[in-house]
Amino acid sequence: MEKKKARELILTHGTNSPLEIATERKIVVLFEHLGKQTWGYYSNTNRLPVIHINNRLSREQAIYTSAHELGHAILHPGINTPFLRSNTFYSVDKLERQAHRLAVHLLIGFNAPEQGETKQQFLLRCGIPEIFHIFY
Ligand SMILES: [Zn+2]
Numbered sequence: 001m002e003k004k005k006a007r008e009l010i011l012t013h014g015t016n017s018p019l020e021i022a023t024e025r026k027i028v029v030l031f032e033h034l035g036k037q038t039w040g041y042y043s044n045t046n047r048l049p050v051i052h053i054n055n056r057l058s059r060e061q062a063i064y065t066s067a068h069e070l071g072h073a074i075l076h077p078g079i080n081t082p083f084l085r086s087n088t089f090y091s092v093d094k095l096e097r098q099a100h101r102l103a104v105h106l107l108i109g110f111n112a113p114e115q116g117e118t119k120q121q122f123l124l125r126c127g128i129p130e131i132f133h134i135f136y
Helices: 002-013 018-024 059-075 093-107 119-125 129-136
Strands: 028-032 038-045 048-054
Touching: 002 018, 002 059, 002 093, 018 028, 018 059, 038 059, 048 059, 059 093, 093 119, 093 129, 119 129
Parallel strands: 028 048
Antiparallel strands: 038 048
16 A cells, blocks of 8 residues: 555655655655654644654655655644654554555655565665654
């Protein structure tokens, strides 16, 4: 279900860049000081959807986080979702798993593993940090 949704997003917006898709959908993306534990979160206050990203993340981490929070904005638009923290990466929470799966499939897009490429190599090539490969 998240895979289908991710592919629809890519076709609609002509890109799999979460930042470009967020901009086109009028979702505000803020890079902020969020401390050491929090990677990002999604908020919807007074119907203003905002993706918050920790400004100290690496480029790969920031893109994954924006894809995850975009997942919330698409799948759970009216909900203020919990902080994506280092200790909640493996969360069994349904909303979290859905956002992770959408993020993984958005970043994969229409890419496919090349011959001889392992699943791990393939997902890294798509920009997905190793800790999130479990959501593939
Ligand atoms: Zn989340």
